[in-house]
Amino acid sequence: MSEVASSPVGAAPAPVLEVRGVVKAFGDNVVLRGVDLAIGEHQVVALIGGSGSGKSTLLRCASLLETVDDGQVLLDGEDITDPRIDADRVRRRMGVVFQAYNLFPHLSVLDNVTLAPTVVHGRSKGEAREEALALLARIGLSDKADEFPDRLSGGQQQRVAIVRALAVHPRVLLLDEITSALDPELVGEVLAVVREVATQGMTIVMATHEMGFARQVADTVAFLDGGVLLECGPPAQVLGDPVEARTRQFLARVIDAGRL
Amino acid sequence: MTPGVALGAPSELELSRRAWRQRRARRSTLVALLSTLLFGVVAYLVVTSAPGWPRVRTTFFSPTVAWESMPEIGAGLWLNLQVLLVGGFLVMVVGLLAALTRSLRGPAFAPLRIVATAYVDLFRGIPLIIVLYLVGFGFPALGLQGMPTSPFVLGTAAIVLVYGAYVAEVFRAGIESVHPSQRAAARSLGLNHRQTMRIVVLPQALRTVTPALLNDFVALQKDVGLISVLGAVDAVRSAQILVGQSFNFTPYVVAGLLFVLLAIPSARLADAVTARARRRQQSGSLL
Ligand SMILES: Nc1ncnc2c1ncn2[C@@H]1O[C@H](COP(=O)(O)OP(=O)(O)OP(=O)(O)O)[C@@H](O)[C@H]1O
Ligand SMILES: [Mg+2]
Numbered sequence: 001m002s003e004v005a006s007s008p009v010g011a012a013p014a015p016v017l018e019v020r021g022v023v024k025a026f027g028d029n030v031v032l033r034g035v036d037l038a039i040g041e042h043q044v045v046a047l048i049g050g051s052g053s054g055k056s057t058l059l060r061c062a063s064l065l066e067t068v069d070d071g072q073v074l075l076d077g078e079d080i081t082d083p084r085i086d087a088d089r090v091r092r093r094m095g096v097v098f099q100a101y102n103l104f105p106h107l108s109v110l111d112n113v114t115l116a117p118t119v120v121h122g123r124s125k126g127e128a129r130e131e132a133l134a135l136l137a138r139i140g141l142s143d144k145a146d147e148f149p150d151r152l153s154g155g156q157q158q159r160v161a162i163v164r165a166l167a168v169h170p171r172v173l174l175l176d177e178i179t180s181a182l183d184p185e186l187v188g189e190v191l192a193v194v195r196e197v198a199t200q201g202m203t204i205v206m207a208t209h210e211m212g213f214a215r216q217v218a219d220t221v222a223f224l225d226g227g228v229l230l231e232c233g234p235p236a237q238v239l240g241d242p243v244e245a246r247t248r249q250f251l252a253r254v255i256d257a258g259r260l
Numbered sequence: 261m262t263p264g265v266a267l268g269a270p271s272e273l274e275l276s277r278r279a280w281r282q283r284r285a286r287r288s289t290l291v292a293l294l295s296t297l298l299f300g301v302v303a304y305l306v307v308t309s310a311p312g313w314p315r316v317r318t319t320f321f322s323p324t325v326a327w328e329s330m331p332e333i334g335a336g337l338w339l340n341l342q343v344l345l346v347g348g349f350l351v352m353v354v355g356l357l358a359a360l361t362r363s364l365r366g367p368a369f370a371p372l373r374i375v376a377t378a379y380v381d382l383f384r385g386i387p388l389i390i391v392l393y394l395v396g397f398g399f400p401a402l403g404l405q406g407m408p409t410s411p412f413v414l415g416t417a418a419i420v421l422v423y424g425a426y427v428a429e430v431f432r433a434g435i436e437s438v439h440p441s442q443r444a445a446a447r448s449l450g451l452n453h454r455q456t457m458r459i460v461v462l463p464q465a466l467r468t469v470t471p472a473l474l475n476d477f478v479a480l481q482k483d484v485g486l487i488s489v490l491g492a493v494d495a496v497r498s499a500q501i502l503v504g505q506s507f508n509f510t511p512y513v514v515a516g517l518l519f520v521l522l523a524i525p526s527a528r529l530a531d532a533v534t535a536r537a538r539r540r541q542q543s544g545s546l547l
Contacts, residue, residue, distance in 0.1 A: 063448050092450035101441035106463045116449035119459065168449065 014077065015040050016203045017062060017172045021071035024057055024227075031057045033227040034071065039172065039205055039220075044198045046214035046235070047207040049224035050250060055207035058224065059174045062205070063096045076171060092120055095165030095173045100181045102161035103149040109136070110145040113164045121168060128167070135163045139193050155186030159193050166197065173197065175206035191217075211254055215239050223247045318508075325510040329502045333515050336498035337522070343416050343484045343494075348477060350420045355427030360457065362428070363435055376428070383425035388483060392418045396490035415487030423480055430472045434465035471537055474530035481523045485515075495519070 015038035024032040031054045039045050047055045060066045062073050064080060064087045073081045080090045103112050113132040117123045136142050139159045149157055158178050165173060175194065179187040191213050198204055198217050208214055214221055214235055221238040223231040223246075230244045242248050270278075307313060361369075361376035383391065395418040400409045408414065438461045446456040488497035495518060499511035 060444075065444050065448060088447075088450055088452045091448055094448065096445070096448035098441055098445065101439045102445055104442065104445070104460055104464075106467070115459065116451065119455055120450040164449070 015074075016043075016076060017205065018074040018077075019058070019062060019071070020074065022058070022061055022068050022073065023070035024054075024061055024066060025069050031227050032061070032068075035224070035227070035229050037222060037229060037232070039203060041203055042201045043220060044204045044218045045206070045220045045222055046218035047205060047222050047224060048209070048211065048214060048250075050253075053224045054227045055224055056176050059096070059176050059205065059207055063094050063174050064091055065096075092116075092168060093171045095168060095170035097158070097161045097165050097173070097175045097178050099177045103157055103164070105149050108146050108148055109141070109152070109160050112149070112160060113167050116164070116168045132163070132167055135167060136160070138196070139163060153186060154182045155189045158182065158186075158190045162190075162193050162197065166202075172203040172205065175204065175208075177207050177209065180209055209254075211239060211251075223250065225250070320509045320513055322508055322510045325502075325506060325508045326514050329499065329511040329514055332498045332502060333495050333511060333518060336493055336495035336515075337518050339412065339492060339494045340484045340487075340519075341522070343412065343419065343487055344481055347416045347419045347423070347484065348480060350416070351423040351427050351476075351480070352473075354420055354424030355431050358424060358428035359431035359435060362432055363457070365453070380425045380428050383422050384429065386422070388419070388422045388486060389489065391422050392486055392489055394418075395421070411487060411490035411492035415490050415492055419480070419483065419487070423476065423483075426476055427473065430469050430476065431465065433472075434469035435461055437468050438464045467537070471530060471534035474526060474533055478523050478526050478530060481526065482519050485519060 017039045019035055019037040021034045021036060022032050023030070023034055035054075035058060037045070037058075047058065049055055057066065061068050064073075068081050071081070072079050075090060075093060078090075079085070080087075103109075104115070107115065110129065110132055113135065114125070114128040117128040117131070118125055133142060133145060136145055139162075141156060141159060141163075144152060144156065144160075149160070152160065161178070162173075162175075178194075179190050182190065187210065191210065194204070194206070194213075195217050206218075216235075218235050220232060221235045222229055223238060223242070223244070225246050231238050231242055231247045238247065239251065242251065310316075358376045358380055361372050362380070364373060392415060396411060396414045399407055399414060435457075442460055442464065443456055446460040451459065485494060485496040488494050488500065491497070493501075495515045499515040502511040503509055
C-alpha cells in the first residue's frame with residue numbers, strides 16, 4: 001500500500017496519530033488498559049477484536065468524543081488530550097464515520113457534505129459545493145445531491161458519510177464499523193470507497209469485523225482483547241499466523257461465523 | 261402500484277380487493293352516521309325530559325340574550341386573542357431559553373442551570389390561578405417605579421411564566437430525543453456546542469415536539485380566559501357582567517362556545533401534524 005507498509009507500527013517515523021498508554025474506564029468497567037498504537041502517514045490500520053473489546057472506545061478517545069483517564073493521544077506530535085487544548089480545533093483535523101445515525105436527516109446530502117467546510121472552515125458556499133459535487137461524483141452519487149438521507153439506501157448513506165468526513169481534508173480518517181449495520185450486499189460498495197480513499201494516500205484507522213477486507217487493504221492489523229492491544233503487525237502475520245492464543249481463538253470464532 | 265408488473269392493468273385479485281375495501285369503507289361511514297344520530301337523539305330526549313329543562317332552556321339557552329350579548333363578549337374575546345398571540349410567542353421564547361440553559365454543560369454555567377431548573381420546577385408545580393393572583397396583585401402592590409399595573413400585561417406575564425415552564429420541558433424532551441450519535445457526528449466534524457445545537461440538534465428537536473407544542477397551544481387558548489380574575493374585561497369577564505345584569509346565564513354559554521370555536525382549528529391542526537409525524541416515522545408500514 002505504501003512505503004511504511006512493512007515497518008512495524010511502533011517504529012513508524014513521525015506518526016500522524018499516536019496513542020500512548022491510554023486508559024479508559026466507565027465507572028468500574030475498565031475498558032482500555034493502557035493501549036499503545038502509532039499510525040504513520042498514509043498507513044491503514046485495521047482494529048479488530050470481539051464485541052466489547054474497546055474498539056469503539058479507543059476511536060472515541062482518539063477523536064476526543066471521550067476524555068481519557070490516563071495516557072496520551074498525539075496528533076502530528078501534539079498532545080490532544082491536554083485539557084488546555086481547543087478540542088474543536090483538533091476535531092477539525094480528523095474525520096470520523098460511525099456505524100449508524102451518521103448523516104443529519106434534516107439536511108440534504110449536499111448540505112450534509114458542505115456543512116463543516118462552510119460553517120467550521122469558513123469556505124465559501126460555492127467552493128464547498130463544487131468540491132462536494134466532485135466528491136459525490138467520485139462515489140457515483142451526484143444524482144442524489146439534493147435528496148434527503150432517508151431516501152438513500154444504508155450503503156449510499158455510509159458512502160455519503162465518508163465523503164462528508166473527507167470534505168474537511170482531515171489528517172486522519174477514523175472509521176468505526178461502518179459496514180456492520182448494512183445488508184451484506186451493500187457492504188461491498190462502502191468498502192470500495194474506503195479502498196479508493198486508502199489508495200489516494202489517506203491515513204486511516206478502522207474498527208472492523210470484515211477480516212477479508214482488513215487483509216487486503218490494511219498495512220497493519222491490531223487485535224484488541226479486553227482493553228489490551230494483544231497483537232499488532234502486518235495482516236498476513238496477525239490474521240494468518242498469530243502469536244497469541246487469544247488471537248487464534250478469536251479468528252477461529254470469526255471463521256466459524258464465515259467472515260474470513 | 262405493483263412494481264415489476266405492467267402498470268395500468270390491475271389483476272382480478274387486486275380489483276376484488278379494492279372493491280371489498282370500498283364496500284367496507286362505505287359500511288363504516290354508514291355505521292358511524294347511524295350511531296352518532298342515535299346518540300344525539302337519546303341525549304336530546306334525556307335532557308329535554310328532565311323536570312328542570314324548561315327553566316334551564318330559558319336561563320342558559322335564550323336566543324335573544326345570546327344575540328344581544330354577542331358584541332360585548334366578542335370584544336372581550338379580542339383581548340383574549342391578543343393575550344394568546346403575545347403570550348404564545350413569549351412562551352416559546354422563554355421555554356426555549358430555559359431548555360437551552362438547562363442543556364448547557366460545564367461548571368461555569370452551573371448558576372444559570374440551577375436558575376433554569378428552579379424556574380421550571382417552581383412554575384410547573386404552582387396552579388396558574390395562584391400565579392395570576394401573586395403576579396397580578398403582588399407586583400403592583402410593590403409600588404415600584406414603572407411597574408405595569410394593567411391586568412393585560414400582568415396576566416400575560418403570569419401565563420408566560422407558567423406555560424414557559426411547561427414548554428421548556430417539551431423542548432428539553434425534544435433536544436434529548438435527538439440521537440446522541442447526531443451530536444457526536446456534529447462535534448467530530450468540528451462544530452462547537454452552539455453550532456451543533458443550532459444547526460443539527462434544534463431543527464430535529466423542533467420537528468419532534470411540534471405536535472406537543474400545538475397541544476399546549478390549545479390548552480393555552482382556554483387558559484387565557486383566566487386573566488378575567490385580575491379584572492381584565494375579556495370574554496369571560498364580559499359574560500360575567502352580562503349575567504349579573506340580566507340574571508340569565510346564556511352569556512356564559514356564548515363565551516364557552518366562542519372559546520371552543522377558537523380552539524377547533526388549532527386542535528385539528530395539532531391532530532394533522534401529529535398524524536403526519538407518525539406517518540413519516542413509519543412510512544410504508546400498515547400499523
Ligand atoms: N458510554 C459508555 N458508558 C458506559 N460503558 C460504556 C460506554 N461505551 C462503552 N462502554 C462499555 O465499554 C466496553 C467496550 O465498548 P466498545 O463499544 O468500545 O466495544 P467495541 O469493541 O466497539 O464492541 P463492538 O464490536 O460490539 O462495537 C463495553 O463493555 C461497553 O459496555
Ligand atoms: Mg463498537
